[in-house]
Amino acid sequence: MEKYILRTLNLIPEDVKSIDPIPSKNGHSDYLITLKIKDHFCPKCGCLTNGVKDYRIQKVKAKIFNDGSTTVFYKSRRYVCKECGKAFKERTTLIGDKKTISQNTAASILEDLKPYNSTFSSVARKYNVSVTSVMNLFDGHVQIPPGTVSEIMCWDEFYFSRHRKNKYAFIMLNFRNKAIIDILESRRTQFLSDYFFQIPTNLRNRVKIIIIDMNSTYRDIAHAFFKNATVCVDSFHVSQYFNDALNRIRKKVMNRYTKDKSSIEYRLLKQR
Structure with a gap:
């Protein structure tokens, strides 16, 4: 069992001091993992040290069994440099910096998001993580190239989330085939200006008509970046x-x- 867990978490057996099962309230098997003390280079001065400052128990979401509900508790160790006094976390493949999802679970989540009918909510339930964690993981690893601007475009905004910095997102559509050209996380003037500035001038000059609501921001952006386009207000x-x-x-x-x-x-x- 221990070998299976270590292999699942991408841990080298020689680096692990102990892996102990601990009782869980939901009836599943949880585990506490402690790594061996190793020499580390100080990120500040570069000196070699193995002095331990303190420990803390860190909860790591990891899919070990098929139900995805097993929790791994990692006894995270902080080292301290004897030369400069800098404190830093030990380096491990169990998790990355500022992450609570194991690398193996992150890869499985991204794999399960590939089918077209997968949703963030369903995958989050499967791996016992929050929907926000799944969304952040997707945004951090998946880069979808934007579509090409069309001769006739529709611009609009839609309410995205009250938990985000920008509650409203910006969307562009191809008027002829109703296909989404791109979705931007903000409708603010500076954000849109930076985005359209990256589109080559020759492509922007091909746009003939831009359909908007009565938002003055969209009107000003269209006149500034699409010199040959006629701006229309939708019916x-x-x-x-x-x-x-x-x-x-x-x-x-x-x-x-x-x-x-x-x-x-x-x-x-x-x-x-």
Whole structure:
């Protein structure tokens, strides 16, 4: 069993001091792993040291059995340099810097995200990790190349997440085939400017029409980076604009008859 666990976690047996099973509340087998003390080079001054400063128990998400619910507790050791006093964590293949998911589990998560019908939520449940952890893992390892700008593009934003720094994301569509060209994490002016600046001028000059809502940011960006494009407002927002304007006038006229709410004028305007 120990050899299987070590192989699954990409650990060399000679580097491991102990691997002990510990009781778990959910009935699964959890394990506490402690590595052997080794000489480390100080990242600050480069001196060789094996002086231990302290320990702390670190929880590592790792898929050891098929149910994916086994938790590995890693007795993380901090070394201290005897020359300069610098404290630093021991280096191990068990986890990387600032990570709580083992490398083996991270690879398995990325593999399970490959099917088109996989979702972040389903994979997170399988490996007993948070949805945010799966999303961050995906964003850190998967780079999807953007599509090519089309002659007619649609720009819009959509609500992404209240947990993110930028709650609204920006999306570009090809008007002819409705295909997504790219999705950006922010709709802010500086972010969009930096993105479109990277697109070659000859490609930007091919764009003929850009369809937007009434967001002035999109209008200004389109005029600045797409010199040959005509900026249009989509019909939905035009209709919404006129409907809202008429509704404001209706309410203004209706308020003239509030003293007699039983009057025909008030009741007709109220029902519109």
